[in-house]
Amino acid sequence: MIKINQIKLPVTHSDEALKKKIIKMLKLNAKTGFTYRILKKSLDARKKPELFYTYSVAVELDDTKNSEEAIVKRANSSSVLIYKEKEYRIPAHGNISLDRRPVIAGAGPAGLFCAYILSEAGFRPIVIERGSRVEKRTCDVQKFWESGILNPKSNVQFGEGGAGTFSDGKLNTSVKDPSGRNRLVLETFVRFGADPSILYDNK
Ligand SMILES: Cc1cc2nc3c(=O)[nH]c(=O)nc-3n(C[C@H](O)[C@H](O)[C@H](O)COP(=O)(O)OP(=O)(O)OC[C@H]3O[C@@H](n4cnc5c(N)ncnc54)[C@H](O)[C@@H]3O)c2cc1C
Known part of the structure; x- marks a missing residue:
């Protein structure tokens, strides 16, 4: 997956606007299929009365022909990087059965x-x-x-x-x-x- 940080849009933006911004930041062809997931969304109120949302998103391309590394390199931005999801693993439990309920x-x-x-x-x-x-x-x-x-x-x-x-x-x-x-x-x-x-x- 590719992570894009610092996507800034007015609070009234549409889903389409976020999609367009992803396409622009990754320099994708408009026909390139992808899905994205919002990782973080924060309100930026530093320029009141104008309000913005700042997003981090994880993008997955439909076509694996395009290497993610190549896209990140071409994007040439510190806000675009390779992303690996961290999954918490519950520590393994022992194999001796308990004779009482915990x-x-x-x-x-x-x-x-x-x-x-x-x-x-x-x-x-x-x-x-x-x-x-x-x-x-x-x-x-x-x-x-x-x-x-x-x-x-x-x-x-x-x-x-x-x-x-x-x-x-x-x-x-x-x-x-x-x-x-x-x-x-x-x-x-x-x-x-x-x-x-x-x-x-x-x-
Ligand atoms: C007013 C208030 C507001 C808070 N607001 C937030 C918030 O908005 N967001 C947030 O992230 N955190 C908040 N916190 C902190 C959060 O509630 C605690 O971090 C969290 O509850 C800790 O969880 P716990 O299970 O470790 O302990 P606890 O929630 O304290 O649970 C311990 C439980 O053990 C029970 N118990 C104690 N002794 C025994 C015993 N001898 N036998 C049987 N049962 C016993 C108690 O009755 C209690 O139900 C708030 C705390 C307070 C007091």
Whole structure:
């Protein structure tokens, strides 16, 4: 794949405009078939009132006759480079079977992902959580905000979903995560119904 960084377009741009920009930056023939995927999209508001999106995209050419190296060389731009996707690999598990089900303490993000990964590997983990279910937690948190009365077992920090369940929901993008682990987490969210834009929309 080829990665193009620094594609800048007005916020009102069409999909066609992004496609045209890719063709231009890669110096492709207009008939060359390709697909692209947005890797990152960030808002550039430095020249207010004009607003721009800056994209990084990964491009895959339909015809493998055109070598990617040759296209990158011809593009002659520091924004165009060869791209290899980093895929996080779950560490291999041992081959001695467990005689008990693994137990995970805490149904926060770490515990829930741990349970999910273990389930994928064929285990049947049990998740224990000291706090309440999220519906009950919502009432306890509301009560705390209104009255200041704290339920030590069910509050903003403790209960199903873990800390941050009552946050505004921003996702930590960990753009410098070298292992690709963060992408695995975001892809899992998308697989279970999250908006695919979480994969590339910058904070
Ligand atoms: C108000 C708030 C807003 C936040 N907003 C954001 C945000 O917008 N974006 C972001 O990326 N991060 C946010 N965070 C941080 C994020 O919530 C944490 O990084 C994340 O929850 C850590 O996950 P965890 O699974 O390691 O721990 P936790 O989420 O703390 O989960 C631990 C779980 O273990 C349970 N537990 C503890 N002890 C026991 C026990 N003895 N037995 C059984 N269960 C137990 C707890 O009840 C809890 O459910 C926010 C945090 C807070 C408090």
